[in-house]
Amino acid sequence: MTRLSSKTPTARKSHICDGCNTEIAAGTVYAEYRGVYEGSEYVRRHHVECRDAEAELNSINDLDGEDWMTIAEHYEEAGDELLADLPPIVADRLRLWVKRSEDRSAARLAAARAALSAATGTGEA
Numbered sequence: 001m002t003r004l005s006s007k008t009p010t011a012r013k014s015h016i017c018d019g020c021n022t023e024i025a026a027g028t029v030y031a032e033y034r035g036v037y038e039g040s041e042y043v044r045r046h047h048v049e050c051r052d053a054e055a056e057l058n059s060i061n062d063l064d065g066e067d068w069m070t071i072a073e074h075y076e077e078a079g080d081e082l083l084a085d086l087p088p089i090v091a092d093r094l095r096l097w098v099k100r101s102e103d104r105s106a107a108r109l110a111a112a113r114a115a116l117s118a119a120t121g122t123g124e125a
């Protein structure tokens with residue numbers, strides 16, 4: 001993994017944070033890293049707070065290169081205990097991400113049930 005550049009531009013349009021998976025709204029200053037990994041260029045965009053928290057967690061756990069974990073991956077592994085150690089704004093974003101994931105799962109399940117009942121003729125449709 002080769003780092004090409006890092007900067008903190010202001011978002012002209014909204015992005016998804018590669019750390020917490022929630023929105024980086026247009027107008028927000030964010031952390032952008034460009035690099036090359038296995039011959040391909042990559043771009044990573046983070047909320048500044050997410051990037052700082054993620055870098056600190058990876059440093060504490062001695063994770064680098066291919067072992068690098070996003071803040072969301074740390075959260076999935078450590079669970080809610082981790083939230084107390086994070087800046088509140090980062091903890092709130094991770095809670096929002098989990099809630100949206102659960103909402104999406106519930107919506108997919110409902111859609112699948114509706115399709116199944118339509119296909120088998122057992123539904124109220």
Ligand SMILES: [Zn+2]
Binds near residue numbers: 093
């Ligand atoms: Zn973030």
